[in-house]
C-alpha cells in the first residue's frame with residue numbers, strides 16, 4: 001500500500017504535536033543553531049523522546065552518540081541517563097562540537113557529556129580501547145549515512161548485553177529516500193538495515209517514525 005506524501009507529512013506532524021512536548025531550551029535550540037550557521041537536521045522532538053525513553057529503559061550508565069550536531073539529541077539522552085551516567089558524543093565538525101558544548105552548559109548537563117571532535121571511524125577504535133567490549137548500554141547513530149555499515153561493525157561488540165542501539169534515517173532524509181536505488185546514502189542504510197536484521201547477536205526492528213528509526217537490542 002502506498003502512503004501519499006501529504007499523508008506521511010500529516011502523520012509526522014501529528015506525532016510531533018502529540019508526543020513532542022519539550023522544555024524551552026530544547027524548543028529553541030535548533031533555531032539558535034541555524035542562526036549560528038548549523039544545518040537544520042536534528043531529530044524531531046518525538047524521536048528525542050524515544051531516545052530518552054530507551055536510555056531510561058536500559059538504565060544506561062554509559063551511552064555513545066555518533067553525530068552531535070548542535071547537541072539536541074544528546075541533551076535528550078543525557079537527561080535520561082542513570083545518576084552517575086555519561087554520554088560520549090562524536091562530532092566531525094569543530095563548529096558543531098563547540099556550539100553543542102555551549103548548549104550542554106546551558107542545559108546543565110555538561111558534567112554528563114564528553115564531546116569528542118573527530119571523524120567517527122577514526123575516533124571509534126580509540127574509544128573501543130578505552131571502554132572495552134560489552135561496555136556501552138545505549139548507542140545512537142546519526143552521522144554519515146554512507147558510513148553506517150562501518151559504524152555498526154565498530155560499535156556492535158561494544159554494546160552490553162540488553163544494551164540498545166538506535167539508528168536514525170534508516171528510511172531516508174531530505175534529499176534521498178529508501179526507494180532511490182541510485183543514491184549512495186540509500187545504499188549505506190540499506191546495507192546497515194540488512195546487516196543488523198541478520199546479526200545473530202541482536203534482535204531488531206525498524207519503523208517509519210519521522211525518517212525511519214532502527215532499534216536493535218543486544219541479546
Ligand SMILES: C[S@@+](CC[C@H](N)C(=O)[O-])C[C@H]1O[C@@H](n2cnc3c(N)ncnc32)[C@H](O)[C@@H]1O
Nearest residue numbers: 042043067069072073091092119120142143144
Ligand atoms: C544529522 S546530524 C546529527 C543530529 C543530532 N544527532 C541531533 O539529532 O541533534 C549529523 C552530524 O554528524 C556529523 N558527522 C557527519 N559525518 C561524520 C563523521 N564521519 N564523524 C563524525 N561526525 C560526523 C555532522 O557534522 C553532523 O553534525
